[in-house]
Amino acid sequence: MWGCMNNSFPASYAWGNFSVLAVGIWAIVQRDSLDAIVMFLTGLLLTVLTDIIHISIYYPLHSYLIDVKRFSMGMAIFSLLLKPGSCYFVYRMYRERGGEYVFNIDLESSSDSHFAYNGLNHAGRDRSAYETIDQQDASPQWPDSSKTAQHPY
Numbered sequence: 001m002w003g004c005m006n007n008s009f010p011a012s013y014a015w016g017n018f019s020v021l022a023v024g025i026w027a028i029v030q031r032d033s034l035d036a037i038v039m040f041l042t043g044l045l046l047t048v049l050t051d052i053i054h055i056s057i058y059y060p061l062h063s064y065l066i067d068v069k070r071f072s073m074g075m076a077i078f079s080l081l082l083k084p085g086s087c088y089f090v091y092r093m094y095r096e097r098g099g100e101y102v103f104n105i106d107l108e109s110s111s112d113s114h115f116a117y118n119g120l121n122h123a124g125r126d127r128s129a130y131e132t133i134d135q136q137d138a139s140p141q142w143p144d145s146s147k148t149a150q151h152p153y
Helices: 011-029 034-058 067-096
Strands: none
Touching: 011 034, 011 067, 034 067
């Protein structure tokens, strides 16, 4: 956040990075929330893009590069270089908390949905956890009404 002390960046740079920091604190505190981790990861990825834009547009010329601006620009670039590693570790935290987000685009079937989540497309869905209800050889749940039960009294 040392890059935010540079007054050559607009306020959007500081607002973007500090809001992602706040969401990151929320994601660490809320250990059972997958939404917080997803929001933090999305925010980190968005700030990578916006940091590149901010640094490329607002980098000062050499004649205007005083020590404070040089330091804050260096810290902004250093923060940008560390963000892909942060994204990797946040994604690992997401996976440890039970989240699985594999984005798969099914281009072969046009009648089904084009987006299949959890890495399973229409043809390869895992149906091992489901029971079929139309089995003929299954034992009946209720006793046969043709057989009379003997009453104990």
